[in-house]
Amino acid sequence: QVQLVESGGGLVQAGGSLRLSCVASGRTFSNYAMGWFRQAPGKEREFVSAVTYSGRSTYYADSVKGRFTISRDNPKNTVHLQMDSLKPEDTAVYYCAGYNTMYYIASSSPPNWGQGTQVTVSS
Numbered sequence: 001q002v003q004l005v006e007s008g009g010g011l012v013q014a015g016g017s018l019r020l021s022c023v024a025s026g027r028t029f030s031n032y033a034m035g036w037f038r039q040a041p042g043k044e045r046e047f048v049s050a051v052t053y054s055g056r057s058t059y060y061a062d063s064v065k066g067r068f069t070i071s072r073d074n075p076k077n078t079v080h081l082q083m084d085s086l087k088p089e090d091t092a093v094y095y096c097a098g099y100n101t102m103y104y105i106a107s108s109s110p111p112n113w114g115q116g117t118q119v120t121v122s123s
Helices: none
Strands: 003-007 010-013 018-025 034-039 046-051 058-060 068-073 078-083 092-098 117-122
Touching: 003 092, 018 034, 018 092, 018 117, 034 068, 034 078, 046 068, 046 078, 058 068
Parallel strands: 010 117
Antiparallel strands: 003 018, 018 078, 034 046, 034 092, 046 058, 068 078, 092 117
């Protein structure tokens, strides 16, 4: 059974930074793409970023491109999301997601989810 545990959320002022981490267990981490999604109050969950199994290719939603950076540390079974230049509209619960493929496929929905971590950006 795949388990994903996020950490690193919190309250930050606009323009600040946060780094989210997600530790995975239950399968061979380095074989699968990983991603981050978020859900703001009253809105649907949306894609934020993804990284392929090797870490060589990364993908971002237009709303975070240039401000967020996804990375992974396969020996530590961890994926990170570095969030810089945060805006109030980035406020949401952020979820770590594990795909069942090596590569990110935009049309696929990851089957594995963490419990989420709250990010609040004040203006």
